[in-house]
Amino acid sequence: MSTKLAIVFYSSTGTNFQLAQWAAEGAKEAGAEVRLLKVPELMPQEVVEADPAKVKHQQNVKDVPEVKPEDLEWADAIIFSVSARFGNMASPMKAFFDSLGGLWFQGKLANKVVSAMTSAQNPHGGQEAVILSLYTSMYHWGAIVAAPGYTDQSIFGAGGNPYGVSVSVNGEGEIQGDIDAIRAATSHQAKRTVTVAGWVKQG
Template structure:
């Protein structure tokens, strides 16, 4: 399989998203990716203390990016959104286009805006010209988890269970495998990632 670079960039307040991000990193690595696990500035989860802070370069380096965030009134947390809003320096010259993107989330109550949070991140990926790869119902585990948009967890104060962690691993594996196919296809036709037109 074509070697790909996968960045997993997240904000975590209580540790739930941190745990999902770690599981996603495991899934991507097992699928053969080079992985950068990164937290955004202001991440409060104590488990994230040793995780490197995300930088614009991590997104530029990546063939695929998974973003993780708790839901805030049905939307991504402000601290993740602030990082995303700072990526204009890559967007303007077209350097965010043609990468693979995916997202995962958690909320304090069942549903609680989980789907709308992932869909809100999808709006960002559309603007970037990204290739969105959700888990869908493409594996038996997805029929148990029930969210085709991305891995989601109802945070109960306890660590995420094995099922949802396996879901995050599967989502990252699917993202990695799709990015590898795209990269191999581009190489086969004699080119790397297309050079899109810069923003006006």
């Protein structure tokens, strides 16, 4: 039986959508059944429309389903990808987490295998802090964190973050660094998450 993986992303201009897509590719290569799911935008539409990059991204994800709590109940494993905001996860992702009290209370988030990725405008813009804040919520769920650590050489090429893939972006929202290495590290993180979830599922 294949591992069921939900990849949940929030992205305002497309960076974390790209990371999520690379993760989906890797997970499918590992034999997982994948749901790629977006967290809905909370910014007023007039703010979105004032930024061409946001408008373009909104068009790019218009056919991607919005995540629902039942998607997390369905999943054996979950990968989160979210942009940084002042050293914290962006508020739409936090709002989604805050909607999960019912599942948490029923114990339906326990033993999920989880991992996380992020982006910021520079390496010291909260990249590690954002991932660790995501994992703090996961600990409350009783989830099992599958961080990439240094389990593959690609992690070093992608910047060396052992907590999860993190990238820097320029003013136009373009990912900086070795794209091939970042893609490889993202794929490895997804495959590792699926593998660990398979172990847990098999008991």
